[in-house]
Amino acid sequence: MPFNTALSGIRAASTDLTVTGNNIANASTIGFKRSRAEFGDVFATSVLGAGANAIGSGVQVEDVAQNFKQGNVAFTQNELDLAINGNGFFVLSDQGTPVYSRAGTFGLDDQGYVTNNVGARLQGFQADSTGNISGISDDILIQTSNLPPRQTTLVESVLTLDSTEPVLQSTGRRFTTLGNVIGVTQAGLRDATTTNLTSNTFTLPLANDFATTPMTFDIQLSGASSGKNGTVSINLDIGEGVPATINAFNDLRTLTGVINSQIFSPTLPQTAIDVVANAVDYGGGVYGIEFTALQEGEGSQIQINTPSANMNQIGLNPATTSVAGIPAVDNGYPQQSVDFVDPDGDIVTYTALAGATAARTASEMNAIQGISASATTTATLSNLNSANDNLTVTLNSVQLSGDSLQALEAEINSLTNSTLPGISAALDPSGGALVITSAVGDDIRVSITSTDPGDSITVRGDQAAPAQILQVPPVSAGNYDADNNSIVVGGSIELTLDEGYSMQNAVPDAVGIFQPFTSDPADPEFTDVTLNAFDPTDQGTYNSATSMNVYDSLGVSHIMTQYFVRQEYDPNDPTTSPNHWVMHVQIDGRNVGDPDTSLPPPANIEPTLASFNVFFNENGTLNELLTEDMLISNWVVLDQQGNPTGAMGPQNVLAGGSIVIPEPPTSSNFVIELAGTSQSGTDFSVDDTDQDGYASGRLSGLAIDENGVIFARYTNGEGQPLAQVALADFTNQQGLQPIGNTMWAESFASGPPNVGTPQSGALGAIQSGALEESNVDLSEELVRLIIAQRNFQASAKTIETADQVTQTIINLR
Template structure:
């Protein structure tokens, strides 16, 4: 009996030594979980009764139980190394056999699969070609091919336009010259774009150009001036003057508004048209000037009076019939964009007709090459269907406030790609309206603030089309957002978040969804186990997500070597999900979970197991000595 008892103790102590030694041997094994031996005593008993004084039959090993406590997490320099912080196991495909492991030392095989050191493939949720994760579980594979380019279909621009900026562009009408004789006795009125009251002008019947210009100039948004030009007939020439001076009967006079101009026309001073012009210019009247011109009929004397007063000239060579004429002045009027129109009230309609016939002239017109013609500009890079980059620049030009200027502001928007205006802004800019709070109301009537560019032809550096998709055949069919897959170069510029505050111009955000071709440059793993590929074009894309498995009875798993376990009846079926969801732990990238073996404790356990073994051996030795004593009896 004592022999069997001691022998059972030796066997139990030996198992204890084996387990402790295995723990010590795997103290540096990544993902290893230490084990401990659980003992149970043995007693002999009958079927119906255990006896009154049972004596134990020794000890047996009831179970070798693994301890699945968390091991320390240490950093590594391998981006695909992963450690689980919390509950869960990696799922591995071992040629069709499913295994579970806490060892996250992974790499990529020649086919791009994520594998462990034994070439078991890591299982996870796969992603489509656009990086969208699915619920389908399979072997994770890293796609090493180049990332195909994506054309720009949407550009979001969030800017603040400075409401304090001044209006740079002026649109004016130049009316005239209108001879005062055509509008004498006429009454008309100016209308305004901001709804202000009409301004009425009445030109007296006997008014000269100077008086008429003064009356018109009183209107807001209107600038008027007057001048009188006299082009004397060609009969007054050098020969005429010389003959008349030789005969002593040359006379010449000028009256300005009925007042004679003092001139020295003596033969010593005047003997040609040029000297006559000099005599006029040397007079004391500063509002008059003279010059000799030739408009095809021969030299003529031209006299200009800068205030628009009536101008009367007379000259004679003693023939007794002087040449005399009185000329009335011309009115020149310039109106700015605040003038909506001119309405005749009484008399003739000559001034209103002249306004209608006058073209609009733009001063300081928008020019993308001249920074003085726009208030703000911002640029960003967009991409065509081939992945070629192009520079899109948005120009903002402040306009006069619409209506009466209260509660609303207006800006013009121009767009340029690689130096060429697009979106039709070469002929007509887009108009952005803002309310009294600086919020965008609409762009060309669209409350969403979107501009759809449908006329862009991608070109190369020489200015020739580069072979990428061009404008749609039917621009009116383009809708926002651009449907996938896109089939043209059309894209949407979203300015819905644009504001107009009294603060400096600033680009708060600017994002577009296109990119050029990219090569794989690195991998990153998130706490949720999502594997991101980084590309040389600055893009990143999800390639898949590592799946984790948990069990209701982790102790029921069966170890099968290579730091892996398999499912058993006792463990129950696995509960599979993404990392950091439910009861599953999170994943730490570029890290591994160390063995949870406490080496100091194991060394102590080793001493205890050794003494247990020695003590049980002593039991056998003592029993042998007693037995030998009995044998030696005679």
């Protein structure tokens, strides 16, 4: 009957409409795979099969097949959104039941598990605490707790050392000044005085009328060290600017101004002299004029000559005598010259000026090629006698308040970085003497004041020379300086001559900072000394250096610095080798080498400089056979103040430390490896550095690569693999059973899953921050919808036609 055939067509068209409608409905469903209704015709059969003229019985739905074609990949910028580029399914656990999906809309649940939007957990291969991924599949768990710290056990450095670097270390000669005035206490005035001539006093107004009676006189300066000696004639009348009458102090100041203008601009051929006139108001209506030399501390003389008759009105006459200036006390060093000879025989003469400090002389010598100099000054204070604690000590113009040697020690040391730069103090073991040192060789100047007569202090410089006593003289009252006023102690200089340099001028002045000396190599005044010996604080003693952070057991970072020093090679010296360097290592600027047990206590337990020999082959590669193993085995972890931090301590070689570091580590020891380091004719460079320690950190982000490895980033700058996403494939994907929520379950028809890692075998790659969209093509589905609708209408038309035929048959009579 055609009715059954038409009904099967309607049912098939309806199924096609339903499948197409489902595809259209899921056009925006992530990971959805479109379906296709597949039909087959129906024939009535017998035992012997259908006849040659058999008519079909309609249509039936044979399968609703899914199309697992790749959908478009849309980027979302969400790291946990995943898409599979290629073959495979995400493996999920839905409350213990394994299911599979292409939808990668993942996030974290409250326990840190990676789940999809219906709570199924993503499966993968979890990593251990060191980041090694295992082969056991399980729920992927993202640990959001802090990453515990890890101490450094291995440092890897790949460097390029410059083969053209010079050998810095050499042998020079050292000389210490031992002149017979070094450290000898020099006593004298604390402050220099100036030559002055004071007139007799007078009152104002003056009786003289300068309009009718000018005053004239000559002023003479002699013995001035400046060289501006001579005589200047002075003419005081109204034509030169002097008031006709001198009635008040301002008039007197005008008069001295006229005198000064003529002193400084005399009538030729006279020349200016170094003298100045000042008007003085002594109070009580008494006045005077004072002439003063411009240079202080010189023993010059000022004289008044050939005065006119009325000169006595301003207190000047030839009988007036000047008081010569007195220089301030200095270190007593005379002017001396020495000669320095360079390797080419050229001579540089250096002259140390009279009274120059050792610091200045050393500084000037440092400017000479091939010469380095340093200076120190030492003075000792003792026998401080202050009857009523009124004694005040002044050190290098700084007034101190301490009333005992102990108090002075603390006060001086508190000022060493401010008003007393470079000066320190230390009590001797007996407590009876205070040793004051200027580390740069400045003069040490001591003076005292007190209101109590007899207060005193003893000052000694050179221990082989006599001491001097500053003492307040017996007076009735008032605050007075000590008798000698001030004592100055000068310093000594240590000179180092580079290799090939020498000193001559065999016999300097017998009295001075330099003692008589010769350049004879056998002269005990000169000693051989290693120059540019490694000093981490002096960049001139090492060729190259690099620093990096290492971590203690508490996760605290410390700065490890590697210094490289090129070693000398002499083909005639079998103890030297070509292409030889030494690497020195310090942590936080402190030594970390094993102690030298041959030294006397307590030095035999102190860390030494960690040094390792590094050798290169002729082609510049590292000679691993000769290069030493590099174990840092004496790192005592200290804070910035030098106190232990409580972090794990070292195990030095004598105590069993070795380059095999256990895991977990049991000491602060770590190994340095230079594999890949080379030597070439290029500038020093750091090609790669790495170390395996880090501080504690918090999770700050995730990254997932195309192999599905989930990589965690932490706030301490570290990263660590947490897990690797697992993918599954099936022999017959069409056999998978859809279970909704864009997931499928394994079935007998699909076969068992083949689980592996992304990009292994036939499995695709993972794209992080992206989702695979539905593979539904709307235009195609709409066409299919039209076709299904027409098929439905056509089958319905078959029923309508069959009905009309049936009615016609029924109506036959």
